Amino acid sequence: MFRKLFAKKADAKVLLPDAGVTFTVGRNETVLEAALKAGIAYPHDCTVGTCGACRSRLLVGKVDAITPFGYTLSREELQAGYILACQAVPESDLELDVPLEAGASRKYQARIAEQSDLTHDIRRVVWEVVEPVAYRAGQYMNVTWPGAPGPRSYSFSTAPGEAGRTLLSTFVRRVPGGAFTESLFAGALDDAAFEIEAPHGTFWLRDGDGPILLIGGGSGLSPLMSLLEDAADRGVKRDVILLFGGRAERDLYCLDEIAALASRWQGRFDFRPVLSEEEKPGRRFGLVTGEVADALAELGPAASTQGYLCGPPGMIDAAVSALTAAGVPLPAIFYDKFTDASTGKK
Template sequence: MPPSLFSRLFGSGPSEFKLQINTPGQTVTAQAKESLLVAALNEGIAFPYNCRVGGCGECKCRLVSGKVKELTDKSYLLSAEELKLNYILACQSLPKSDVVVEVTLREGAVSHPIVETSARIAALTPLTHDILHVQMQAEQPLTYTAGQYAELVVPDEAGAAAGKGRSYSFATAHNAAQPNAVDFFIRKVPGGAFTEWLFAKAAVGQWLKLRGPYGDFCLRPSANPIVCIAGGSGLAPIKALLEQAIRDKQANRPLVILFGARTEQDLYGLDAIDQIRRNWTGRFVFEPILSNEAEGSPWKGRRGMITDHLKTILGERLPDYHAYMCGPPPMIDACVEVFTQGGMPSKQIFFDKFLDSGHTAHPAG
């Protein structure tokens, strides 16, 4: 029986295909069981992406030729015009033949080899009632840029949670002297298989699988002032990003940090922020803003939503700032609206949305 007929009848076929990115462009090998995005990232190509799970639409590209198997419905993320032009989500498309796609590659993107390794839990430290500081030692050294994230996967012996994985941003800048050390701030998500296991059953000495780094959220070189906005565990990449800025001699830029939390009991990492303050040579402003603090509490700081205070804090220079935001999507979307209405160019706005396991998207849960 001819191989092609056998493949049609029994479903087997080539294990890899050619993926051409732009014409002229780069051609890489794509495994039949891996997405087009993974194939591109594994070769260090600056393909645009964020969540890797079909939730953000950042990896959309036009399928010029070839066939793919699409793992999820793309119509809720792509416009009618994009669907008509044969756009696909690279992170949700498996090659079924040689493929050619067109996409605008990322400018100023960071690229490090993606490592798949095991990592041992070295310490578990509660920061609040629902945020845990997880310190780990990886078997293999990792190189990453502050602002990127890794995927953690529960070990096989963890029962019902085995194999469950979620993505979390690195909470410290990369330390070349300790390349195997990685830290995360992880928020407990009710009903989230990974965090339910982590908070209830994980112990120092246990091993997890780790893959990364991923993402292109990073500090861009500039002389412009910086506004950093963090909500919940979104403080992790903001902290790492600012530590990296100090190492990279960018600490002379004016800096405003806005940290959104529900109550004073939900604030954490204040010592780390104070350490950044002591090493920051430019103007430094830190404003925690509480959205649900009891009326009669002794809290003297700002209350309400972060968007209630943005224009007041940044003033007339709002359009000059470069904005870096990490946290819940509603917070980020609301801030983006204030920034754009205030005249801040979209090219100066950078963010990483943290979605829990109940949504289709990126880090958390």
């Protein structure tokens, strides 16, 4: 298979029409490899086809896949022509639709300034850097430390601030057996020297005046809190429903912060926790994606709604299916899949 994919072919030209960017992909390169070599801020993270960060819509041309795109992309995305740039080898010249990352990333020396438990397995970790880090609400940073087997990615959980921030708040979920989180939760990294590379990602609130449906699970609440706080600071006036899924009551957190956001939001703001394994009075019970149809019916026309999804891959895929089935256009759905180091991200 690899001989077939990397057989001698002519170089391909790739056009990103929205950005007005063109680059060339060599015979033995993927689209992502060539873009990064050309200095283009192409969204990416794992580079092995699992995180979905380099998801791009193929407008013109043909590609081969090193690893089938269907391992990561949903059926709806595949039908709409989406590919993974890190696994795509051009068979012709291409035109791709992809949002480039905002701003060039930089590396910063950092230390842990503060930690506090949010749930039994999620902790707020605040990192301190000397120079302010500028980012867009919803983006993330990569973290490395001495002896690290590889970087870990964590989304910012607060609004960016006008001049950036020197205290960077994140939500970190404990991964059983995780090389980083087991040490972190045990206190073994309290005095460690870290390196942070930021900002990364294309998950941010797009312009519009229609309603917003946000769906989160686990530590996926982190970028949603950043996005909502920033929108509230900017006086965004759009109706919002925030769905959050947990197994039990002990998985719910940031309830006071969400209530404070709701109190100053200019428009409708509903927060709906959904428990999948514990029935509690006053709480919705079932899968969080099972609430999508009702939420959309209340928000208004699905065709003008934007969806923002953060959490485990299974939840993301089910949410994409539910949103598109209800009439939300696929290009109006934005997500950040949270996986552990074994599958490449978060």
